[in-house]
Amino acid sequence: MPVETQPLHFIGEEIEVTFKRPPALEKSPECPDAFTWRGEAYEVRRVLSEKQDFSRRGRMARNMAPAHAQRASLHGSWGVGRFFFRVEVEGGRCFELYYDRAPEDSGDRKGNWFLRSELQAVGEQK
DSSP states (O other): OOOOEEEEEEEEEEEEEEOSSOOSSTTSOOOOSEEEETTEEEEEEEEEEEEEEOOOOGGGGGSSOHHHHHHHHHHOBTTBOEEEEEEEETTSOEEEEEEEOOOSBTTBOSOEEEEEEEEEETTOOO
């Protein structure tokens, strides 16, 4: 049964992730097995939920024909899309992290991982 969560506080920082087995498709990753934030390693104990968002933002939302934009919103297009994961780590803390497929620049075309927020289970008090 899925665990309901709510944001505890926003973090919005880039993180490093590790996989026991690298994803078959680098730009469409599974949830990582662990991540490092501010020098501390967190091992993912379980995935609470996951989702993808392929909506185009800003000027990217205006640079595609409507028929193509509709398909891209379902399947993604180059450099557009985010993969969100709500996870519980060893020790019981919960976080939301995501992979953003947008390249930072022409020298870094892989996208980046971010820790979006710390969460708490609904009904749990901190």
